[in-house]
Amino acid sequence: MARGELSRGLRRAIDSLGLPRCERSIPVPRTIFRPTTARCLSTSISKHAELVSETPEKFTAAPPIDFDKQDGKERGKKALLRTLRVIPASPSYFSAKPTFTGDFINLSALLRKVATLPTIPAAEAPKVAWKTIDQYRIMVNEPVKTQRYHKMVHILRRLNCIHPSLMPEEVTQAMLRYKKASQPGDVKPKPGVIDEWGRAKGVGRRKTSSAVAWVVEGEGGVLINGKSLSNFFPRLHDRESAVWALKATQRLDKYNVWGLVTGGGVTGQAEALTLAVAKALLVHEPALKPALRRAGCVTRDPRKVERKKAGHVKARKMPTWVKR
Known part of the structure; x- marks a missing residue:
């Protein structure tokens, strides 16, 4: 009751002063406003560097190489050779073990090339003494793992099983790199003889x-x-x-x-x-x-x-x- 009388008194006072009266609007239901998206409001003072808009510098690439351009006294092909980059012969030049990786790739490619040639059993193949892992490490000056070297020796044994009458020359030359200096058949004992007394x-x-x-x-x-x-x-x-x-x-x-x-x-x-x-x-x-x-x-x-x-x-x- 007191709230209603107060509101009516305020209306009479506004009418007596001659102020324009506002039309009563449609009541808005009392709902709690919840924003659909969360916002992170910063309470810190903005720095001057954040307010100034700076345009990034444009990226400028190096000018293209003009191979036809004359370079001092050298012209033509000589100037072209100076601008070229030397490409390594081995694709594994930039790897940690370039020599071993190159050897393994070459032997694998050679095995694929001669895989169709007839072979003989491993027991009948020529006896070969391959270099040990320590000897190979010293030869290539690389820390080769034992397991990886055994895989390469397995390829060498498979190449050694090719029939001797059909053994390609390139396979023979490739295996020489991995053989020891002394082979089992190099040292042959002297044949025994029977003396005049039959002993x-x-x-x-x-x-x-x-x-x-x-x-x-x-x-x-x-x-x-x-x-x-x-x-x-x-x-x-x-x-x-x-x-x-x-x-x-x-x-x-x-x-x-x-x-x-x-x-x-x-x-x-x-x-x-x-x-x-x-x-x-x-x-x-x-x-x-x-x-x-x-x-x-x-x-x-x-x-x-x-x-x-x-x-x-x-x-x-x-x-x-x-x-x-």
Whole structure:
């Protein structure tokens, strides 16, 4: 009530003063105004640099090269050569390992080129000693990773399996870069000879023991340092090791053996005789080499001979990561 009387009193006072009266407008519903977009209002004072509008400088590129322009005393082709940039021969020149990357790219491209040529099994391929990772790092003077170098060696082994009669000359020249200075077939032992008395000589070593054996056709007699086999080697195991090459090839009653042994212990001397007798036997019958290899007589590792004697030698398996 008091609010209504106050409003009517204000109207009468306005009418008495003769002021223009405003028309009553349509009441606006009381709603809360919420802006649709949020605004971030800054309360800090604007700096002078923010108020001044500065136009950015226009970008000016370098003028184009005019190859026809004369350069002092040099004209024509000489001026053109001075303005050209030398392009590296290898696409990996600007990489961390340009030499290795270039070698790997070249070998991969060469393998794709000769991939259709007939190949031979890896066991029948020529034996090659490739450079080690340390030798290759020294050659190229780059920190090459071992895994990446093994991938390159795998490509080289695949190229080496190409049939020898169809081996391209460019492949042969490319593989020379990665071969060692000395190869397995470079050093060949002198062929054994049979003297006028029908004897063949063989030399064997084991640790600090060394043995020299002469093998001649006979009835199976064995003398070691002037003593019989049983007197010189009391143990049966040592006696078998001394003549294991004859026993493995079933030649015990066909050859006589004279042996001289020095140094080391009794077992070492017997194992040295194993290799010496096997080498002398190969002079008489070279065709026995596969049989002696299977028996473990032409190796310097006596453990293989022991495993052959025991009869539980397993076939060697290639690693799973080696791809043929």
